[in-house]
Amino acid sequence: MSDTLHREAVPGAGLRILVRRFDGGVTVELHGELDITTAAALDTQMRALCFQYDADQVTIDLTRLDFIDLHGTTTLKRAARMSGHNGRLTLRGTPPMLDVLLQVAGCTDVFILARP
Numbered sequence: 001m002s003d004t005l006h007r008e009a010v011p012g013a014g015l016r017i018l019v020r021r022f023d024g025g026v027t028v029e030l031h032g033e034l035d036i037t038t039a040a041a042l043d044t045q046m047r048a049l050c051f052q053y054d055a056d057q058v059t060i061d062l063t064r065l066d067f068i069d070l071h072g073t074t075t076l077k078r079a080a081r082m083s084g085h086n087g088r089l090t091l092r093g094t095p096p097m098l099d100v101l102l103q104v105a106g107c108t109d110v111f112i113l114a115r116p
Contacts, residue, residue, distance in 0.1 A: 014038070014066070017045050025057040027092075031064040034072030042072075046079035056090075058083060059114070063093030073101055080110035088112050 015038035016031040026049055034042060049058060060076065062068075080089045090112040094102070102108050 015041060017042060019045065019049070025059065026053050027059045027061055029061040029064060033067040034065060034075065035067060035069040036071040039071040039075040043075050043078065046075070047082060050079060050082040054083065056088070059090040059092055061092045062095065062098070065093075065095070068095070068098055070101075073098070073105065073107070077105070077107050077110060080107075090114050 014032035015034060018029040018031065020027045020029070028042075028045065028049065030042070032038075058079075060079070076089075076091070083089060088109075088111055091098075092114045094113055099113065102111065102113075
């Protein structure tokens with residue numbers, strides 16, 4: 001069972017953030033585009049969540065993400081580092097190109113990549 005904690009649409013941009021709590025964890029669903037114009041909103045949301053949950057309790061669902069740029073990738077990496085506790089955030093539904101970017105950037109050690 002899950003319930004919605006927070007919904008946030010970035011004004012004038014194409015990102016919607018939906019946060020759901022479930023069985024002691026949280027899923028952050030991203031809809032739209034995560035880029036230089038929207039990364040700050042996700043960063044703010046993840047800062048709040050990383051103080052409430054350990055990394056292994058946080059999943060970021062990218063299945064509805066249409067676009068991500070380097071700023072978005074950096075924001076995801078920063079969220080993983082903020083969560084600490086030697087845990088790794090789970091990324092669900094990563095597009096193939098993001099898998100490649102994470103490998104090239106040496107970020108695969110901070111994420112668990114889960115397929116939908």
